[in-house]
Structures are given as structure tokens and as C-alpha cells.
Amino acid sequence: xxxxxxxxxxxxxxxxxxxxxxxxxxxxxxxxxxxxxxxxxxxxxxxxxxxxxxxxxxxxxxxxxxxxxxxxxxxxxxxxxxxxxxxxxxxxxxxxxxxxxxxxxxxxxxxxxxxxxxxxxxxxxxxxxxxxxxxxxxxxxxxxxxxxxxxxxxxxxxxxxxxxxxxxxxxxxxxxxxxxxxxxxxxxxxxxxxxxxxxxxxxxxxxxxxxxxxxxxxxxxxxxxxxxxxxxxxxx
Numbered sequence: 001x002x003x004x005x006x007x008x009x010x011x012x013x014x015x016x017x018x019x020x021x022x023x024x025x026x027x028x029x030x031x032x033x034x035x036x037x038x039x040x041x042x043x044x045x046x047x048x049x050x051x052x053x054x055x056x057x058x059x060x061x062x063x064x065x066x067x068x069x070x071x072x073x074x075x076x077x078x079x080x081x082x083x084x085x086x087x088x089x090x091x092x093x094x095x096x097x098x099x100x101x102x103x104x105x106x107x108x109x110x111x112x113x114x115x116x117x118x119x120x121x122x123x124x125x126x127x128x129x130x131x132x133x134x135x136x137x138x139x140x141x142x143x144x145x146x147x148x149x150x151x152x153x154x155x156x157x158x159x160x161x162x163x164x165x166x167x168x169x170x171x172x173x174x175x176x177x178x179x180x181x182x183x184x185x186x187x188x189x190x191x192x193x194x195x196x197x198x199x200x201x202x203x204x205x206x207x208x209x210x211x212x213x214x215x216x217x218x219x220x221x222x223x224x225x226x227x228x229x230x231x232x233x234x235x236x
Contacts, residue, residue, distance in 0.1 A: 062131070064168075068174075069135060073181070109218070173195075176198075
């Protein structure tokens with residue numbers, strides 16, 4: 001599979017059946033059409049756009065399986081890095097600094113990585129297939145140009161995804177790291193869902209007050225929350 005986007009046709013971007021109506025509705029609307037027009041124009045101009053499958057988070061984590069949401073901003077812009085999941089990198093790619101800090105906090109908080117999340121390397125596919133929606137708010141980027149597709153329409157789709165999860169029957173835990181992710185808090189009913197906030201795991205902010213990412217304890221809180229849900233049962 002190519003490491004960059006080859007087509008601006010959503011039919012080439014598979015998603016789990018539960019997401020399909022939401023995705024189809026977005027791309028049928030004017031904002032979705034404008035986004036596709038933009039992507040086609042950039043591809044025609046020879047731009048290298050990542051990742052090859054922008055909707056991969058929606059492919060690997062069906063809505064009915066979402067138990068945790070981790071929000072990122074936009075994909076990694078280095079060739080071969082982005083694999084369509086927030087903070088995740090393709091197998092064999094060196095760990096970016098933010099992901100290294102995520103693993104550092106996971107190790108500090110839990111002492112070991114949870115079972116069933118096989119990592120050597122930085123691919124978080126194992127998380128995505130165990131109910132963790134790894135969603136960037138913007139889903140494409142051009143090589144070497146961070147945030148180059150920001151404001152082009154992806155945010156309307158990803159806001160709809162967040163609302164869909166927040167409106168579901170199942171309580172969900174949201175991890176909002178950094179100001180950009182925390183700006184989505186208004187989309188979430190905090191009486192029904194658990195929301196954890198901290199600085200972004202980037203080295204620029206991971207240790208800064210008032211909410212340093214290193215030491216935030218989010219992974220332990222997530223495990224505790226999940227275990228409490230199991231103890232209370234479906235009606236809890």
C-alpha cells in the first residue's frame with residue numbers, strides 16, 4: 001500500500017458500517033464536496049498528502065465499540081509516519097516525541113503496558129481494535145507542512161463523529177490533550193461521560209503547568225473507570 005493519498009474518492013476510504021451513514025451524509029453536503037474538490041486539486045498539483053486512508057480510525061473502531069476517545073489535531077507530516085490514527089505511526093517508524101511521551105506516561109502510570117496492546121514500535125492499531133477511537137480533528141496533511149489542511153472541512157466531519165459518540169447510549173471516556181482537543185469539550189455531555197484533560201504530550205508542553213501531561217495519571221484513571229463500569233454492569 002502506498003504511504004500517501006492516491007484518491008479523493010471517499011469510496012476508496014472504507015469505514016465500519018456504523019459510521020457509513022454519517023460519512024455519506026457529510027460528503028453529500030456542500031462542505032464535504034468542497035473538501036473533496038480541494039483534495040483533488042492538491043493531488044492534481046502533485047502534492048504528497050498523508051495518510052493513504054484518512055478515515056482509518058472509523059474503519060478500525062466501529063461506533064458501537066467505542067469506549068475511549070483520544071483526540072489529536074492533524075496527522076504527522078513526515079513521509080511514512082501517518083497511518084490514519086491519532087498519535088500512531090506505521091510499523092517500523094521511529095517514535096515521534098509526542099508518542100514517546102505517551103508511552104513514557106503509560107509506563108509511569110501503570111508500570112507496564114496493558115495486555116493485548118502489542119507494541120514494539122509506535123503503531124496503535126491494537127488500541128483502535130480494542131475500543132479506543134484515535135481521532136484527529138483534521139484528517140489529512142501535506143508533506144512537511146503541519147496543519148496545511150486545517151480549516152478545509154475535515155473538522156465538520158470529526159465534530160459530527162464526536163457528537164455521535166457523545167449522543168450514544170454507552171458512557172465513554174474522553175482524553176483531551178492540549179488546547180485544541182479541549183476546545184471540543186462543548187460537544188460532550190460531561191454529566192454522562194468522563195472527560196480527562198491535560199497538556200498536549202508534545203515536549204513543548206508535556207511538563208508545563210497547570211496540567212502537565214507527564215504525571216497526569218490518565219491511563220490509570222481510564223483503567224479504574226473501565227473496571228468500575230464492569231463492576232456496575234450494563235445498567236450502571
